[in-house]
Amino acid sequence: MKAAGELSPERPIRLLIVDDSLVARSVFERIVTQDKRFELCEKLASAAEAIAYLASHRVDVIMLDIEMPGQSGLMALPEILKQGGQARVIILSSNCDEGSAAAVEALAIGASDIMAKPGRSVFSGQFPEMLIKRLLKLGEQARWQNKSEGSIGCGLRRTGRRGSIACLGVGASTGGIHALGQLFEGLGVGIGVPIMLTQHLPPNFMPYFALQLGRMTPMPVKIAEDGDLLKPDHVYIAPGEANLTCRTRRDGSVSVLLDAEREPFASMPAVDPMFTSMAQTFGPASAAVVLTGMGRDGTAGARKIVDAGGWIVAQDAETSVIWGMPGSVARAGLASALLPPVQIGPYMLSQMAKAA
Incomplete structure (x- = not known):
């Protein structure tokens, strides 16, 4: 072996x-x-x-x-x-x-x-x-x-009429910072829901990453802390030493819950725990984006979101530095669309408009 x-x-x-x-x-x-x-x-x-x-x-x-x-x-x-x-x-x-x-x-x-x-x-x-x-x-x-596999053989998930979105999760790894800039360009001033973001980076990179991300979007950006209330059109970044998850409080509001437990062979922070907590907290009102990155982090969590009635958009192979994470989601039949990052925001806004 x-x-x-x-x-x-x-x-x-x-x-x-x-x-x-x-x-x-x-x-x-x-x-x-x-x-x-x-x-x-x-x-x-x-x-x-x-x-x-x-x-x-x-x-x-x-x-x-x-x-x-x-x-x-x-x-x-x-x-x-x-x-x-x-x-x-x-x-x-x-x-x-x-x-x-x-x-x-x-x-x-x-x-x-x-x-x-x-x-x-x-x-x-x-x-x-x-x-x-x-x-x-x-x-x-x-x-x-x-990377030459591309999207051949990846069937898009057929979905019925979608309801409103209550939270957007974004997972990314290698090449993700550049892709995030394009994603936030497409999202503009926001889509009216909080955005939870996990980018694979070590803890000492996070302050500079948050600073740079803040220059990419007019939305407020911060490294998530335990107990932060999730606010619409605010971006919450997973810290390097913990997974970003969420929970419903007694008053019905949703707050950040940081989880320092690391699964064997998993990244820290990891996308799967974030997506899983979103599925548990927001159910069919959860939506997620999987951007460029190596490996399969995000696939298990994306399945939880889909099973709960939510939906997933993955970055296409042509614009990905590494079509590992989005490719895994696509090959699992979980993605409703495969798009360049700059087109994801307009696509999601159009889908939300149809549900209104």
């Missing part, structure tokens, strides 16, 4: 190093070439070289610096992702600490992970071990994600 985190022996993970520092390139090369699970395809000194290389070569993981002469790694990231296909990008930079505004911006554009370069000695502490662990995780994502 394959151990957790162990890769199938079919082929090594293909890596591309992009860093203008000869020292950094040499150090990263030494770290990864000592592990037979990796194949170093190329070492490049600029973003322009990386874009040209990726136009004719396939890799699984791109190790990208931010500060480089000419075009910065951050500016070049959209084109690198476009040329890289299914490749995952990990930002390795001394000017992009985990949880910083620059790190959140990189994640918003589509980077899969952020790791700060150590100060003096790259081999000091646990850096090599931590780097290997993250590269393995990203390599697994890239090798097993089959």
Whole structure:
């Protein structure tokens, strides 16, 4: 039996190093070439070289610096992702600490992970071990994600006349920050109900994420706290150390209930507990959106919402960085529509108008 985190022996993970520092390139090369699970395809000194290389070569993981002469790694990231296909990008930079505004911006554009370069000695502490662990995780994502599946064979769920919505849940992971910007653009000033949001991010990213999200929408945005009353057209973000759920109070109002219990192998925060609590609390008046992300988080909870009479919209494969979470929901026959994020808001508003 394959151990957790162990890769199938079919082929090594293909890596591309992009860093203008000869020292950094040499150090990263030494770290990864000592592990037979990796194949170093190329070492490049600029973003322009990386874009040209990726136009004719396939890799699984791109190790990208931010500060480089000419075009910065951050500016070049959209084109690198476009040329890289299914490749995952990990930002390795001394000017992009985990949880910083620059790190959140990189994640918003589509980077899969952020790791700060150590100060003096790259081999000091646990850096090599931590780097290997993250590269393995990203390599697994890239090798097993089959984005070419698209929406073929995914039947949309037929629903009868829908009632009004009382709460909207949104779940997202890799590439989700960029998708959320488009989603909130489509939602405008809101749809008259509270919005519960779970984005897979570590706790130290959340303050910057909430700040950035607040710039994407005129609706008030906050990191959810226990006991917060859910208000219409307010956005409540799951904190990094707890699942965002809700409960009905004695007076009939609905408030936030944070759940720090983590299911085995589940993300923290996770989408499934949020959707499940919405189904229990709002029943047929619950609706949810599943955006780009790896894995299947959200599918079990989406089924609870559908079983309760609510409905689900999933991001389409063409606009997803990773069509894992929305694809899982679609293949399970739970989605009523597969749409680009910017079209989801207008679609939901049209459905609500029909129910009025």
